Amino acid sequence: MSDNLPNDPAQPNDQAEPTPAAAPVPPAEPAAPVAPPVPPAAPAAAVPPVAAPIPPAAPAAPGVPSYGAAQPYTTDTAPKKGLAITGMVLSIVGLVLCFLPFLGIPLAFVGIVLSIVAMVKKQPKGFSLTGLIVGILGLVAGVVIVIVALLALGAVGNAAEQCANGAATVEIAGQTIDCSSVDITTTP
Numbered sequence: 001m002s003d004n005l006p007n008d009p010a011q012p013n014d015q016a017e018p019t020p021a022a023a024p025v026p027p028a029e030p031a032a033p034v035a036p037p038v039p040p041a042a043p044a045a046a047v048p049p050v051a052a053p054i055p056p057a058a059p060a061a062p063g064v065p066s067y068g069a070a071q072p073y074t075t076d077t078a079p080k081k082g083l084a085i086t087g088m089v090l091s092i093v094g095l096v097l098c099f100l101p102f103l104g105i106p107l108a109f110v111g112i113v114l115s116i117v118a119m120v121k122k123q124p125k126g127f128s129l130t131g132l133i134v135g136i137l138g139l140v141a142g143v144v145i146v147i148v149a150l151l152a153l154g155a156v157g158n159a160a161e162q163c164a165n166g167a168a169t170v171e172i173a174g175q176t177i178d179c180s181s182v183d184i185t186t187t188p
Contacts, residue, residue, distance in 0.1 A: 080121075080123060081124045081127055082123075083114050083115075083117055083121065084114075084115065084123040085127050086114050087110075087114030087116075087117075087118055087127070087128060087132070087135070088127050088130050088131030088134065090108070090111035090114065091111030091115065091130075091131045091134040091138055092111075092134055093111075094107035094108025094142070095137055098141040098145060099145050105139060105146070107138070108136075108138030108142060109139060111135035111138070112132060112135035112139065114131065115127075115129070115130075115135060116128075152173075155173065159171075162179075167179055168180070
């Protein structure tokens with residue numbers, strides 16, 4: 001079928017086509033002088049070959065460092081709050097026991113001092129400020145209770161002295177007391 005097709009590139013051409021004659025090439029003009037190629041300079045010193053980088057190890061389980069991994073440098077950065085908490089606790093106990101002058105007042109005072117020291121040492125401000133405020137309240141309440149108790153004891157002591165001297169009635173804080181109902185015995 002396609003055996004005798006005239007322009008089939010697969011079939012050899014029986015007819016020889018004349019090839020044009022090659023034209024002569026004119027001589028080229030001389031080019032500018034070119035420097036001869038320079039060979040590369042030899043290295044000054046032999047550089048040792050660089051080792052290939054070590055690939056990272058497979059990740060370990062969360063929270064578990066892998067073998068040979070650099071451990072992070074940790075310091076105890078949690079703020080110390082022992083003085084602040086101690087000052088606050090002693091201040092609270094001093095406020096609760098402020099009616100006992102020989103126990104509440106000293107505890108409140110020590111709580112105030114520890115809270116101030118904690119503030120100076122930059123410990124947590126909440127604990128130390130709470131200790132300072134509660135300690136001052138406990139100290140003031142304790143002092144007020146002591147003053148009231150001393151005034152009351154003085155008034156009672158004065159009334160007892162008046163009854164001992166023979167007074168028929170004594171007035172204490174607006175109350176009239178009959179000295180005949182009070183038994184005052186003195187020991188010789």
